[in-house]
Amino acid sequence: MRPEPYPKTCCYNCLNTTLVYSDTLFAKVKSLKGNKCTQLFCSEGYILVYPMSSKSEARVALQEFIKDVGIPNEMVCDGAGEQVGPKSDFIKACRRVHYKMRRTEPHSPWQNQAEGMIGETKRQRKTKTSAKNVPGRVWDYGLVHESTIMSHITRGPDGRTGYERMTGYTPDISEMLDFDIWNLIWYHQPGTDTSEPVRRLGRWLGIAHRIGSDMCYWVIPVSGVVLACITVQRISTPLELQVTELQDQVKEFDIALRERLSDSNFVISGMEETSGFYVPDIYDMEEFADSVTVPRDRDGTQPEQDLFTPKGYDNMINAKIMIPKSDSTIVGKVIKRAKGED
DSSP: OOOOOOOGGGGSOBOSOSEEEEEEEEESBOOTTOOOEEEEEEETTEEEEEEESSGGGHHHHHHHHHHHTOBOSEEEEOSOHHHHOTTOHHHHHHHHTTOEEEEOOTTOGGGOHHHHHHHHHHHHHHHHHHHHTOOGGGHHHHHHHHHHHHHTSEETTTTEEHHHHHHSSOOOOGGGSSOOTTOEEEEEEOOOTTSOOEEEEEEEEEEOTTSSSSSOEEEEOTTOOOEEESOEEEOOOHHHHTOHHHHHHHHHHHHHHHHHTOOTTOBOTTOOOTTSSOOSOOEEOOHHHHTOOOOOOTTSOOOOGGGOOOGGGOTTTTOEEEEEETTEEEEEEOOOOOOOOO
16 A cells, blocks of 8 residues: 655644634725735634635635644634635635634624634724824735734733744744834835935835845835835934924825825725715624723723733623513623623
8 A cells, every 4th residue: 555645734833722713804995905805813812814805715814824823723713605615715725734624603703702803903903093094995904913913912811922822932023113003104215326225205004024034014105005115214203203394295295195095986895884984993893893892991091902801802792691671581792891899
């Protein structure tokens, strides 16, 4: 008998976790890169998102997850046909790497922790989107950056990040320390043989992980065409921003860029806002996620991100329960966890 060939999956990491949860997140606006949705994977506090032009690319996202992170023992998804269909490419990719697929019960989204993490990632990103007035068409860059930050924040009593729990490696956060999404920056382009490099205004969009060397970032100039640059400098000093000439230059830059990034012609069919105006919250979430509010301290301020524990880890969140009322019962839903002095 001829021996079986060595499996091709031997070059991939075996993850230090039992379950990985996955779900698809849909957008209301088509991004600059043509993306309309995102496949999210999460486990042990680690979150990884892959923007897609259509939900049929879920198989490609799964393959990228296996290459970037590794192979889990088991994956949990909802009942979407492109993920659990018997002949779907997603299922074929699961069988190729020899791990089991589990699906949630109908109308039971709380069984998939990816649902809660989608809501948490959405709220975290919405906070920055509203504060910085980020255009909707760069939602995919913002979502990738926000999920990366959340995966590299220490949580739990062991003081470990989700990245370390998932992979077993200590993360390097050097690329995340200097910039945040939509920061105003200078980027430098090489000049001619007889001239020096040219400095231009731009907005920071995230880390370019697969281009060039370390510390390579995505930058969007006034043309609206995203560039990958290594030489990037943040405009952060108050004295620099007080210069009238620079203020006028920044104002002209923002006006021209926002005209190019207008989303009026890129709203996805079926995702239009019924109120007639655009809301920065561009994700098509399930009904239960919109009912959960962002927790705030007693003074009304939002807690620091590294001190916040996501609700997605609580299996009771979004669960439907029967509540006694008089001689009958009514159906209720758990929307948040309340903590008192006791």
